[in-house]
Amino acid sequence: MAKVTKKAAPKTKKAAAKTLKTAKTVKTVKVVKATNLPVPGNIPAAKGRISKAVRRAETAHLKPLELPQDGDAAVLDRLWDTIEARRLSGDVTVSHSARLIARGTPKVAQKLGEEAVELVIEAVARNREATIAESADVLYHLMVLLADAGIRPAEVWGELRRREGISGIVEKASRPRPKALLAIAQTSKLP
Numbered sequence: 612m613a614k615v616t617k618k619a620a621p622k623t624k625k626a627a628a629k630t631l632k633t634a635k636t637v638k639t640v641k642v643v644k645a646t647n648l649p650v651p652g653n654i655p656a657a658k659g660r661i662s663k664a665v666r667r668a669e670t671a672h673l674k675p676l677e678l679p680q681d682g683d684a685a686v687l688d689r690l691w692d693t694i695e696a697r698r699l700s701g702d703v704t705v706s707h708s709a710r711l712i713a714r715g716t717p718k719v720a721q722k723l724g725e726e727a728v729e730l731v732i733e734a735v736a737r738n739r740e741a742t743i744a745e746s747a748d749v750l751y752h753l754m755v756l757l758a759d760a761g762i763r764p765a766e767v768w769g770e771l772r773r774r775e776g777i778s779g780i781v782e783k784a785s786r787p788r789p790k791a792l793l794a795i796a797q798t799s800k801l802p
């Protein structure tokens with residue numbers, strides 16, 4: 612990796628040209644470094660230069676649409692509180708949440724499934740804005756499902772906190788593997 616050091620201003624034309632050449636090299640190194648995002652240890656980093664098209668796509672992909680004011684997930688807690696209040700009011704004339712819950716748990720679950728499929732479609736199509744909008748739909752319908760199930764978001768956050776720091780691969784490997792069942796199903800994979 613090239614080392615960048617600060618130098619005094621060049622005194623001659625030749626020295627200035629040399630400095631310019633060095634600056635160009637430094638610029639190239641910086642660009643490569645900026646795109647060389649950290650990857651987990653077991654995944655080899657991409658070799659060689661990353662093309663402009665890839666860099667442009669990556670920049671567009673990482674650019675936030677609009678960051679929320681409070682910048683955290685407290686909005687989900689507030690959303691659940693509102694939905695729960697609507698559920699308790701049962702006023703299906705003014706509340707979409709109350710109307711949806713009144714249609715029963717299978718309908719509530721079905722709506723979440725539909726929104727999830729729409730999210731998947733947009734994500735696969737790499738439609739960034741639509742992926743954000745569909746994510747919001749999924750989260751809203753997840754909160755409706757939780758309210759309908761009598762589950763507070765804090766219980767889900769607690770489960771996420773419990774899992775913090777536990778690698779998914781390690782957790783999966785630690786699960787009991789009923790060998791006979793796997794042999795009958797002719798698979799080595801558990802759902």
Ligand SMILES: N=c1c2ncn([C@@H]3O[C@H](COP(=O)(O)OP(=O)(O)OP(=O)(O)O)[C@@H](O)[C@H]3O)c2ncn1[C@@H]1O[C@H](COP(=O)(O)O)[C@@H](O)[C@H]1O
Nearest residue numbers: 690693694697705706707708709710711722747748751752
């Ligand atoms: N975030 C949302 C939200 N996202 C989506 N939706 C509504 O979800 C509905 C989805 O429309 P669809 O046609 O997919 O579903 P549908 O009307 O049930 O149609 P079918 O199942 O009959 O096909 C639309 O009416 C959307 O407006 C939402 N409705 C409410 N909220 C939030 O929930 C709060 C409470 O809303 P109400 O319960 O309506 O007071 C609001 O203040 C918002 O913060």
